[in-house]
Amino acid sequence: MTLHLTDVTLTYPDGDARLTALDHVTLDVPRGTLTAVVGPSGSGKSSLLAVAATLITPDSGTVTIDGTTVTDLSRNDQAALRRRSIGIVFQQPNLLPALTAAEQLQVMAVIDGRSPAAARRRAVDLLDAVGMAAQADRRPHQLSGGQRQRVNIARAIMNAPTVLLIDEPTSALDHERGATIIDLIAQLTHQQATATILVTHDRTHLTAADQITEVRDGRLLATTPVAR
C-alpha cells in the first residue's frame, strides 16, 4: 500500500474539552487509484487530508507512505518528504501572480534540486498533459479559473509525488469545467500512478473514483469500490 492511515484519531481544543475530528480512522490507498472522500460539512474530510499530508500530527495512530511511518519523522523530515512525495491541491489555486504557468511548475523542481533545464522540460510536458501547453507562458491573471486549477494540479505532480491529496478542486468552477477537472485527476492518477485522495461534495464526481469512502462525525462509515 502506498498510503496507509491506521487507527488515526485527531482532536482539536474546544473550550475546556476536546473535539474529536477523526475517530480511529483506517484507510488504504493503493498506487494508481483514486479514493473519493465524501461526507457532510464538519465531518472531518479536510482533517483527514491534513493528517495524510503530514500538515497535522494526529493524537494517535500512524500514517505510512511507501513503507515509511511519516508520523514518526521530525518536522524537518516531514517537510522534505512533503516536497518530494506528496502533491497537495487546495480549493483555490494559490498560484504566484508574477510567474508564468511554466515557472509555477519549474520553481517546485528547482527547490527540490533539479537543473533549470530539466525542470523546464518536465514543466512543458506536464502542462501538455493537462491541456495547457499553449498557455505555458501566461501569468495567472491571463488564465480562466479552470485553467488556473489545471496549472495548480500540474504543479502538484511536478516532483512526481507518490501521494496526491486534493480538497474540493472544483468549488470555484461551473459544473462542466468541474467535471473535466475531475476526469483529468482520474487520468493523471492512473498515468502517474499516484495514490490519490479527492475530497468532494459533488456526488457526480464519484463515478471517476476507484473507491468511495464516507465520513460521518470523524468516522469512516464504509469504503466501497466503484463498479465499472
Ligand SMILES: Nc1ncnc2c1ncn2[C@@H]1O[C@H](COP(=O)(O)OP(=O)(O)OP(=O)(O)O)[C@@H](O)[C@H]1O
Ligand atoms: N483548527 C481547528 N480547531 C478546532 N476545531 C477544528 C479545527 N479545524 C476543524 N475543526 C473542527 O473539526 C471538525 C472537522 O472539521 P473538517 O474541516 O475536517 O471537516 P470537513 O468535513 O472538511 O468540513 P467542510 O466540508 O465544511 O470543509 C469540525 O467540527 C470542525 O469544526
